[in-house]
Amino acid sequence: MSSQKLTLRELQAYTGLRKGEPILLGLNGNVYDVSTGASFYGPGNGYSVFAGRDSTVGLARGSLLRSDMPGPGDAPTTLDKLSETEKKAVLDWEEKLKKKYPIVGVLVKESPEKEDQEEEEEFESN
Helix, strand or coil, X not given: CCCEEECHHHHCCCCCCCCCCXXXXXXXXXXXXXXXXXXXXXXXXXXXXXXXXXXXXXXXXXXXXXHHCCCXXXXXXXXXXXXXXXXXXXXXXXXXXXXXXXXXXXECCCCHHHHHHHHHHHHHHC
């Protein structure tokens, strides 16, 4: 997988549930391929909640709650929303991940046009 730009909506497809697809994790704007860590991040494992998500806040807080992670239509998390302690935790996690897993992309905010189009499609299907 080459370096690419992914929205949170696109990232959510890479949880390890589909055979042949990588397991991706977002942290501090980067996207890591954590497939070699499937025993941690793969379906049903301890850190699987982070797979296919922007895990910045969850890892910063040591939280496995999905409510601590932005949803598919949200903007990626930025460090300015975190406390100093949480920022340090993110940087520590970033250092660990960079040593073990390749960065394969970056997180980007969904374009307003795409959001509008999806809202229209949802409205039309109801």
